[in-house]
Amino acid sequence: MERPEALVIDAGPLYAYADRRDGAHSASLHLFETHPGPLIVPMLVIAEVTYLMRKHLNPAIEVALLADLADGHFAVEPVQPADWSRIAHLVARYRDFPLGTVDASVVACAERLGARTIATLDRRHFSVVRPAHVDAFELLPA
Numbered sequence: 001m002e003r004p005e006a007l008v009i010d011a012g013p014l015y016a017y018a019d020r021r022d023g024a025h026s027a028s029l030h031l032f033e034t035h036p037g038p039l040i041v042p043m044l045v046i047a048e049v050t051y052l053m054r055k056h057l058n059p060a061i062e063v064a065l066l067a068d069l070a071d072g073h074f075a076v077e078p079v080q081p082a083d084w085s086r087i088a089h090l091v092a093r094y095r096d097f098p099l100g101t102v103d104a105s106v107v108a109c110a111e112r113l114g115a116r117t118i119a120t121l122d123r124r125h126f127s128v129v130r131p132a133h134v135d136a137f138e139l140l141p142a
Contacts, residue, residue, distance in 0.1 A: 005117060007031075008040045008110040009074065011048045011102065012121030013141065018053060018061050024121055027141035031119060032073075035140075040113065041074045044105040083108040090129065099125055107131060 016024035017032055032039060046069070053062040069076060079087070083105065090104035103125050110118055111131055117138040120126050126139055 006038050006040045006110075006113050006115040007035050007140070008042065008077075008106055008113065008115045008118050009045065010106050010118060010120035010122060010126070011045050011052070013119040014041065014045065014049045014065070015052055016121065018049075018065050019057055024141070028119070031141045035119075039074045039119075040077050040109065040115070041069070042102075042105050042109040043076060043078045044102045046076065048102045077109050077113070079105055079108075080112065083112065086111065086132075094125075094129065097125065097128065099129065103129075110137065 013024065013028040013031065016022040016028040019025060022028075049065070050062050053059075053065065068074060086108040087101060087104040090099055090107055091101060093099075094104075103122065106118060106120070106126075107129055110116075111133050114133060116134050117140060118126055119140050123139060126137055129137075131137060
């Protein structure tokens with residue numbers, strides 16, 4: 001039996017999932033509820049999302065996300081030592097774009113795990129970046 005492919009999650013859908021007022025809330029919630037998983041959240045994405053939640057939303061929403069992480073609804077993926085070189089390479093390569101550290105960490109994580117699919121609302125960056133392991137990422141929600 002073939003193992004389901006991992007979905008690596010960027011900050012946009014994770015924030016939208018938590019904020020019912022966000023225009024992408026329904027699509028993000030549906031994606032997370034129906035994707036066979038695993039649902040992988042890179043560690044740096046959590047830092048970015050919780051910062052945005054603290055800044056724009058009720059602290060209870062941040063706590064709810066942390067509870068979802070604790071309950072295993074999402075798998076947290078730490079940055080591995082070798083990822084930092086890849087992140088630095090991507091930030092340098094796309095410096096005029098610019099591609100930041102968090103987005104580059106999503107790419108590095110997906111490459112390391114062999115994931116072809118990224119949950120993102122950031123089509124601008126992720127449609128341009130060329131991963132090392134596939135021609136292009138599949139971006140969800142569509």
